[in-house]
Amino acid sequence: MTEATAAPERDTELFTINIGPHHPATHGVLRLLVELEGEYVHSVKPIIGYLHTGIEKSCEKHSYWKAITFVERMDYLAYYYNMMAYCMAVEELLDEPVPLRAQYLRVLHLELNRISSHLFWLGTAMLDVGAISMLWYAMRERDMVMDLFEMSSGQRMHTRYFQVGGVVEDIPPGWEAKCREFVAAMPGRIDQYEALLSKNEIFLRRTRGTGIVSQEDCLALGVTGPLLRATGHPWDLRKAMPYSSYDHFDFQIPVGTVGDNYDRYMVRMAEMRQSVRIVEQALDGLPEGAHITDNRKVALPPRDELATSMEALIHHFKLVTEGFRPPAGEVYRAIESPRGETGCFVVSDGSAKPARVHMRDPSFVNMQMVPKMAEGELIADMIASVALLDPIIGGVDR
């Protein structure tokens, strides 16, 4: 479809069609109001809000540590990232340092989550461009990551593994070996995906030269993450403004050249390889020590202390019934999620509940790119562009 990129002179009426909000190609409840000229997209307007659940409002009536459960459910494929941005903001408000082992454990889970999120994108996006079998291969490997999450936290999704001041529990025995199995298997599996896709004639014709958005437009629209990197801009918060000891690891930032759908695909595939490298390094360098801060005003005391220490019991009671009270102030902390900059803005008024929690979700901002990607192209390419955009409606609508 790359041959016919320029729309011919209009000699027909515009035809308005409505795609979604319940449509398999819109990845959730996204509604696209499209005006067509023949098969070419004249204009497209994304309409959102069908999945708005008021998570930011709900956070305001729960204590800080209970709000973690809420923020996780925004971008439901990158739940560790929502938790991470929120926990980092609250730690900043408290001025609470995080032990090194906890930082490494966070990096391990974040990067595993990046792989699982990209795998889910790979499966569903390729479904939209016609490579149906990719879904099964991608889900097979994603399941290995889910198993690891289940081992460390008891949950496969929405794990609530990160806690203010560290992580809830240390990784169990056997986790490392299982994780190394995954690290050993994954690069070969990515080779297999690329063997199926990267030189596939149909896939190339669907993605190369379609949905091009220039770097200037991406920056003006606030687009971040793989979409910006596909245009050749090496902006990655893990490198640019390192957090949680990302500066200890050796990894590269994959970039594209023209910013079309094929570049977006290649960037995400290369990112998975880099994530595997980070996971491997974090396993090798995992330091000994505490998995959570020993500040009893912030983190719960270990269970065994409760039977012997009156003080531990009081701390436990105070934290569970009331929670901690960060000093008044406001912070904005941003991290690099699989979709771009996930920023969390938390305001404390000195009480035990956050006065305001706002999540700058990358899917929400990136959604504004859809008209730039699709207008003047074929409607079939718009479906590919939305798939390669990788929007998560839970994050868009919050």
Add this chain to the structure above:
Amino acid sequence: MVDATGLELIAHALRARLGDDAVTGTTYHRTQATVEVAPAAVEDAVRFLAREADDRFEFLASLHGCDYFPDEPRLSVHYQLLSMERQERVCVKTRMTIEQAELPSVAGLFPGANFQEREVYDMFGVVFSGHPDLTRILMPDDYAGHPQRRDFPIGGEEVRFTYNQDAP
């Protein structure tokens, strides 16, 4: 990162450019630099920092609102500006009362602010003059009220199911 001195320099440059009344204060809290400006000057301040200052913050990372109820002036809008070249962030913040909740839009300067200003309008009722399409974005079009305001109750809204769909 912008430190406390750097923040004062930014505030000084803004005052020199837009007048003494434009900047109402600065806060440096936990490595976060915030410069507070008057509502009428916010577009000029953001434009100056993004396009004209010596050290520019050319990228608008996030735009969001906040309600400081019961403090006055209650509402605020925050502009999280970022310099990719120097890896620095600065927050421009403006506060206004509910009665005068109107700001000049920055959607012309940053097209990416379009959705985010609509969200602030939807959730807090701040009107952005000059916005190309200021309609509700997350709540339904016929919704009454601005749910993120602190005096807006949580819950209590009746949900329509088949058994009560005909109720008045």
